[in-house]
Amino acid sequence: MGGxxxxxxxxxxxxxxxxxxxxxxxxxxxxxxxxxxxxxxxAVADLTLQRHAQxxxxxxxxxxxxxxxxxxxxxxxxxxxxxxxxxxxxxVAQAPVTxxxxxxxxxxxxxxxxxxxxxxxxxxPCGKAHLxxxxxxxxxxxxxxxKEGSCGPECGQWVAxxxxxxxxxxxxxxxxxxxxxxxxxxxxxLEQYVxxxxxxxxxxxGGDAVTESLVRASALLSEATRFAGAGDGIEHPEVQxxxxxxxxxxxxxERAKVGAMTPDMQQRLRRLRQQAYNDVRGPxxxxxxxAEADAVTAEVLGAYTASLTPEQVAQRAEQARALRKSFxxxxxxxxxxxxxx
Numbered sequence: 001m002g003g004x005x006x007x008x009x010x011x012x013x014x015x016x017x018x019x020x021x022x023x024x025x026x027x028x029x030x031x032x033x034x035x036x037x038x039x040x041x042x043a044v045a046d047l048t049l050q051r052h053a054q055x056x057x058x059x060x061x062x063x064x065x066x067x068x069x070x071x072x073x074x075x076x077x078x079x080x081x082x083x084x085x086x087x088x089x090x091x092v093a094q095a096p097v098t099x100x101x102x103x104x105x106x107x108x109x110x111x112x113x114x115x116x117x118x119x120x121x122x123x124x125p126c127g128k129a130h131l132x133x134x135x136x137x138x139x140x141x142x143x144x145x146x147k148e149g150s151c152g153p154e155c156g157q158w159v160a161x162x163x164x165x166x167x168x169x170x171x172x173x174x175x176x177x178x179x180x181x182x183x184x185x186x187x188x189x190l191e192q193y194v195x196x197x198x199x200x201x202x203x204x205x206g207g208d209a210v211t212e213s214l215v216r217a218s219a220l221l222s223e224a225t226r227f228a229g230a231g232d233g234i235e236h237p238e239v240q241x242x243x244x245x246x247x248x249x250x251x252x253x254e255r256a257k258v259g260a261m262t263p264d265m266q267q268r269l270r271r272l273r274q275q276a277y278n279d280v281r282g283p284x285x286x287x288x289x290x291a292e293a294d295a296v297t298a299e300v301l302g303a304y305t306a307s308l309t310p311e312q313v314a315q316r317a318e319q320a321r322a323l324r325k326s327f328x329x330x331x332x333x334x335x336x337x338x339x340x341x
Contacts, residue, residue, distance in 0.1 A: 108238050110230035122182040122190045123173040124331060130169040131324040134200070137162035138317035145310035153298075155313060156305035160298040162320070163204035164219035166197050171216055171245065172223075172238075185338045189330050196323060203316060206304035210256040214269075217249035218297040221276065221290035228283040243286070246293070247277045253300075265299065272296055 141158035145151045151159065174197075179190050205212045220242040227239045234240075250273035254266065261269070276289045 108227065108230075108232050108236065110227045110232055110238070122175075122179040122186070124186060124189075126173040127169060127190075127193070128324070128328060128331075130165040130173075131197070131320070131327055134162045134165035135317065135320040135324050137165070138313070138320045142310070142314040142317040145308070145313040148310075150310065151305045151308040151313050153302075155308075156302050157294075157298045159204060159305045159308070159313070159316075160215070160218075160301045161294065163201065163215050163301070164222060164297075166201035166204070167212065167216045168219035168223050169197065170194075170201070171220060172242070183338075185334045186331075189327075189334050192330070193323075193327055200316075200320060200323060205301065208304075210253055210260075211300060211304075213249040213256070214253035214293075214297050214300055217246040217253065217276075218290070218293035220246040220249070221286065221293045224286050225283065225290050228286050234280070234282055234286065239286070243276065243280060246289075247273060250276060250293075261300065265296070269296060 137158050141151070141155045141162065144155040144158060148155060174190060174194060179187060179194070182190060201212075205215055224239050224242040224246070227236060227242070228234055232239055250269065254269045254273055272289065272292050275285075275292065280286055280289060
């Protein structure tokens with residue numbers, strides 16, 4: 001209620017009270033309701049009515065005319081008064097509310113640093129980054145397996161982390177919707193490599209869809225730490241989306257893995273889900289949740305990774321290297337061809 005004036009409110013308050021007292025000392029209850037609904041002095045009207053309950057009643061038609069004149073004069077006084085004060089609580093409650101809608105495509109500092117130009121299309125720089133990380137982690141897993149003589153705890157941790165990379169890529173960057181919006185010369189590359197990367201992903205999680213949900217949650221939490229740490233902040237849509245998806249995937253893994261995990265691991269996974277859902281208030285909380293998810297994922301994957309021989313781990317590392325090299329070469333050729341055209 002803009003332009004509300006202190007003098008105007010005081011004037012209309014006294015004028016309305018006086019009109020009710022002089023014109024209708026025994027006025028019916030609807031008069032007080034009328035005054036209260038307009039936001040002016042319902043309590044004053046009630047008190048006046050109680051004090052003069054036995055007095056004779058005025059002509060209702062005269063009351064209507066006089067009240068209308070009181071309100072007309074009060075409105076004119078408020079509009080002409082130069083001194084403004086803050087609106088009362090009733091006015092604030094009735095004022096229009098401006099709702100700020102979060103822009104789900106808000107610029108991301110992290111994506112800008114990665115070289116992503118359009119968050120609505122299949123992210124090619126993201127593909128190169130994830131494939132590079134997967135290769136590097138599998139190479140470290142192969143080195144650990146050679147030292148351990150099998151894929152032991154250190155090797156298993158590297159394999160679990162490597163598995164997060166293609167999962168994260170498909171979770172947000174290489175979705176069917178974004179690939180469909182990608183320019184044709186790049187879309188052809190993505191469509192060629194999607195099945196190859198999916199095969200690599202399946203081999204790293206043992207082909208188990210429920211375990212993949214846990215790996216996906218861990219991957220999204222890890223990515224959320226990178227977005228938040230790069231300056232996007234905990235409230236950025238990219239961070240919030242990953243946190244929500246991670247909580248969903250943790251719930252899936254927790255409930256679908258009943259009987260396949262020890263009671264202690266089930267409780268640990270439940271606490272992790274609750275942590276991701278209730279206790280993430282800043283970047284440091286995301287980092288803590290991501291670290292716990294990383295450890296839980298490595299332990300859950302442990303039975304599968306322990307079955308891998310050092311030769312099998314080395315083979316997966318070589319496949320990741322060849323996949324990344326081929327992707328980069330085909331992407332460079334496509335960009336060169338598009339530039340020549």
